[in-house]
Amino acid sequence: MAERIGVYVCKCGPNIGDKIDVDVIVNDVNSIKNVATAKSHNLLCSEDGIKFLKSEIEKEKLSRVVIAACTPKMYEQKFMKACEEAGLNPYLMQMTNIREQCAWVTPDKTAATEKARSFVIAAINRVLLQEPIEKKEIDIQPDVLVVGGGVAGMEATLTLAQKGRKVYLVDKSPCIGGLGARFEEVYQTMECAPCMLAPEMQDILQKENIETLTHSEIEDVVGSYGNFSVKIRKKARYVSEEACIGCGACFEPCPVEISNEFDEGLSKRKAIYLPFAGALPNVPVIDKDNCKKLKGEECNACEQACPFGAINFGDEDKIIEKQVGAIILATGSMLFDPKSIPTLGYGKFDNVLTGLQLERLNASNGPTSGKILLKNGKEPKSIAFIYCVGRKEKGYCSGVCCMYSVKLAHLLRDKLPDVKIYNFYTDLCLPKKEHQRLYNEAVDKGAKFIRSDGTENVTRVGKNLVVQYKTDSTKKKVSVDMVVLASAVEPDESTEKIAKLLDIPLDEQGFFSEEHVLMKPFGTPLEGVFIAGSCQGPKDIADAVAQGGAAAGRILSKLIPGEKLELEPKVAEIDEDLCSGCSTCITLCPYSATHRDEEKKIAVVDDALCRGCGTCVAACPTGAARAKHFTKEQIFAEIKGVAK
Amino acid sequence: MKDDKLTIVSFLCNWCSYEGADKAGNARLNYPANVRVVRVMCSGRVDPEFVIQAFKEGASGVLILGCHPGDCHYKKGNYKTLRRIYLLKRTLEGFGIEPERVRLDWVAAGEGERFAKVANEMVKTIEKLGPLELSEV
Ligand code: FES
Numbered sequence: 001m002a003e004r005i006g007v008y009v010c011k012c013g014p015n016i017g018d019k020i021d022v023d024v025i026v027n028d029v030n031s032i033k034n035v036a037t038a039k040s041h042n043l044l045c046s047e048d049g050i051k052f053l054k055s056e057i058e059k060e061k062l063s064r065v066v067i068a069a070c071t072p073k074m075y076e077q078k079f080m081k082a083c084e085e086a087g088l089n090p091y092l093m094q095m096t097n098i099r100e101q102c103a104w105v106t107p108d109k110t111a112a113t114e115k116a117r118s119f120v121i122a123a124i125n126r127v128l129l130q131e132p133i134e135k136k137e138i139d140i141q142p143d144v145l146v147v148g149g150g151v152a153g154m155e156a157t158l159t160l161a162q163k164g165r166k167v168y169l170v171d172k173s174p175c176i177g178g179l180g181a182r183f184e185e186v187y188q189t190m191e192c193a194p195c196m197l198a199p200e201m202q203d204i205l206q207k208e209n210i211e212t213l214t215h216s217e218i219e220d221v222v223g224s225y226g227n228f229s230v231k232i233r234k235k236a237r238y239v240s241e242e243a244c245i246g247c248g249a250c251f252e253p254c255p256v257e258i259s260n261e262f263d264e265g266l267s268k269r270k271a272i273y274l275p276f277a278g279a280l281p282n283v284p285v286i287d288k289d290n291c292k293k294l295k296g297e298e299c300n301a302c303e304q305a306c307p308f309g310a311i312n313f314g315d316e317d318k319i320i321e322k323q324v325g326a327i328i329l330a331t332g333s334m335l336f337d338p339k340s341i342p343t344l345g346y347g348k349f350d351n352v353l354t355g356l357q358l359e360r361l362n363a364s365n366g367p368t369s370g371k372i373l374l375k376n377g378k379e380p381k382s383i384a385f386i387y388c389v390g391r392k393e394k395g396y397c398s399g400v401c402c403m404y405s406v407k408l409a410h411l412l413r414d415k416l417p418d419v420k421i422y423n424f425y426t427d428l429c430l431p432k433k434e435h436q437r438l439y440n441e442a443v444d445k446g447a448k449f450i451r452s453d454g455t456e457n458v459t460r461v462g463k464n465l466v467v468q469y470k471t472d473s474t475k476k477k478v479s480v481d482m483v484v485l486a487s488a489v490e491p492d493e494s495t496e497k498i499a500k501l502l503d504i505p506l507d508e509q510g511f512f513s514e515e516h517v518l519m520k521p522f523g524t525p526l527e528g529v530f531i532a533g534s535c536q537g538p539k540d541i542a543d544a545v546a547q548g549g550a551a552a553g554r555i556l557s558k559l560i561p562g563e564k565l566e567l568e569p570k571v572a573e574i575d576e577d578l579c580s581g582c583s584t585c586i587t588l589c590p591y592s593a594t595h596r597d598e599e600k601k602i603a604v605v606d607d608a609l610c611r612g613c614g615t616c617v618a619a620c621p622t623g624a625a626r627a628k629h630f631t632k633e634q635i636f637a638e639i640k641g642v643a644k
Numbered sequence: 645m646k647d648d649k650l651t652i653v654s655f656l657c658n659w660c661s662y663e664g665a666d667k668a669g670n671a672r673l674n675y676p677a678n679v680r681v682v683r684v685m686c687s688g689r690v691d692p693e694f695v696i697q698a699f700k701e702g703a704s705g706v707l708i709l710g711c712h713p714g715d716c717h718y719k720k721g722n723y724k725t726l727r728r729i730y731l732l733k734r735t736l737e738g739f740g741i742e743p744e745r746v747r748l749d750w751v752a753a754g755e756g757e758r759f760a761k762v763a764n765e766m767v768k769t770i771e772k773l774g775p776l777e778l779s780e781v
Contacts, residue, residue, distance in 0.1 A: 097666070115677040618690060618691040643680065
């Protein structure tokens with residue numbers, strides 16, 4: 001049966017109607033072969049216009065439709081739906097943009113009309129070669145993997161679990177809670193962080209549909225949105241999570257003492273340890289690199305001390321495989337190491353600390369039980385904060401260091417009413433509605449803020465630390481007992497490895513890059529993999545929580561148990577007969593969506609992974625790769641129309 | 645008449661450059677009507693054959709616009725195009741076609757001004773070169 005094309009040119013009120021001679025176009029194309037009808041309409045996107053379009057498709061028995069109107073970015077979906085409702089496969093409709101890319105940029109009406117005509121003819125040429133595409137749907141796995149149990153990961157986990165989803169929460173550390181759990185009080189409410197987080201952590205550990213895997217790391221991920229298969233390495237803990245009740249009887253007898261990384265090296269821990277008091281799950285872990293027994297020496301002190309037989313030196317790493325539909329990465333961040341700026345004296349002089357070290361000193365579950373003490377056990381009388389440590393080196397403002405320093409200044413004044421506090425800053429970043437107030441209050445409490453040029457230098461003179469700084473072009477110095485460095489926030493060390501594993505990109509700063517910086521800040525370019533919290537960029541708790549909730553919400557709204565997932569219809573396909581098996585497409589695909597069928601010696605496209613960019617199609621030397629809806633023939637037909 | 649038409653076929657990637665061209669329209673910027681558009685999903689879809697075909701069909705210049713390096717919606721399509729078009733230009737030169745008739749550039753979704761600027765520049769370049777006489781090659 002002969003093709004019947006309907007061509008509809010929208011006037012968009014005066015927007016197109018005044019700039020292009022629509023009637024001329026309609027008249028001209030009416031006589032083109034296969035054009036059954038060509039008409040104009042005053043506003044095709046209106047309710048009336050859609051009704052008109054549908055009735056035309058039915059009445060004129062159209063087999064294809066061309067719509068010349070505004071940019072397809074506006075109403076292509078709407079017109080596709082109208083076609084579908086009128087019984088026409090939506091991929092047999094072609095839109096061409098005669099508003100943004102013609103009427104609005106061409107003041108001369110004759111020229112605009114000619115250009116628009118070429119666009120319409122190109123669309124007619126093209127639409128004749130278009131093929132119906134059927135929706136493809138796949139079954140999905142509704143369970144979700146969350147990597148990282150900080151505030152963002154916890155929020156995501158709980159949001160998903162509340163809706164009944166099974167969630168696997170994986171954290172590389174022996175406990176959950178992330179950085180937040182190591183703070184005593186947090187801005188802007190000055191709330192006690194452990195108290196704030198404890199109920200959430202308890203909830204996570206108790207909910208039946210959450211499986212928490214601490215001391216664990218993801219090792220391999222295959223599959224795609226809806227159906228990922230993940231391998232998780234659950235590292236040997238050497239303490240049975242079932243038998244241990246967390247009494248702590250094992251710590252004391254352990255003869256090994258090493259620096260405790262969870263207290264930023266400010267305290268010692270044993271080889272069998274809990275990261276900090278109150279860490280959850282309340283099950284110690286044996287550090288196999290430092291445990292005498294595990295190094296082959298004679299010792300079983302902890303085993304003897306344990307009243308519940310929970311110690312298991314024979315424990316081994318386990319590889320656990322889980323099937324999930326989506327993955328949320330909430331792997332967090334760490335602080336820039338100020339050792340790389342030698343003039344600040346970090347690592348060289350006692351009592352030069354990072355902000356996080358001061359957080360631990362201030363924490364009641366920290367090395368000094370919350371007392372602010374110098375190395376010699378005395379209280380400091382004066383403290384200098386140096387801001388923006390690492391900003392130049394990292395090339396970005398972390399946006400939270402000013403606030404955590406202001407907060408610490410507050411807390412210090414409360415604990416040590418007479419302490420002198422100097423804040424050396426170059427720029428203050430106080431962006432949120434409560435931040436300015438907190439800063440003002442710190443000033444009211446007597447903290448001094450001194451604008452310097454960022455060239456602070458820390459030296460030791462006798463027992464004192466001396467901070468040299470430059471303000472208003474004059475060099476000055478002040479002698480203090482303690483120096484606190486407000487270090488920049490940088491991606492967690494696991495970020496790069498995970499990015500490689502999942503084949504997702506990092507941004508210039510080394511954080512996970514977003515699917516879209518503004519509109520999809522919780523997505524990644526890999527569908528089904530989401531990001532939340534400071535693994536996407538430095539963030540405070542409130543923002544991390546919001547992003548965790550957003551990522552979970554996105555999953556809840558798209559990955560629904562019992563429902564199928566619609567795949568991108570405009571994917572690539574490979575003609576078996578033409579494929580020479582050269583594998584060019586495999587090396588080029590940004591999503592690893594093509595693989596080699598070793599038996600047939602050809603390339604195969606995985607529909608679930610292909611996003612339809614067409615890079616493989618452009619490179620295929622034999623023409624075996626085709627891009628659905630963007631085939632060479634279709635594009636050639638379009639070129640023919642526009643090039644004239 | 646054909647001589648002063650000097651059509652330029654522009655392949656615009658769906659995610660950035662096509663939007664950039666839309667923005668030029670929203671801002672009512674002007675550029676000559678002989679700049680014609682073909683939408684592709686990614687600049688990486690642009691097969692050198694498309695360029696040749698455009699010349700065969702009478703175009704005097706071809707513009708290929710994609711997302712800025714690093715911004716491709718499909719991660720790296722634009723880098724692939726960069727290499728491909730570089731090779732293509734060298735080949736064209738061998739056939740006596742001025743490589744300036746093909747321009748690959750980057751226009752972000754918000755860059756309406758930039759789109760108009762690149763379009764206007766391309767028109768100037770092609771006007772200087774004159775129509776492409778393929779039969780002479
Ligand atoms: S999507 Fe714009 S260049 Fe790839």
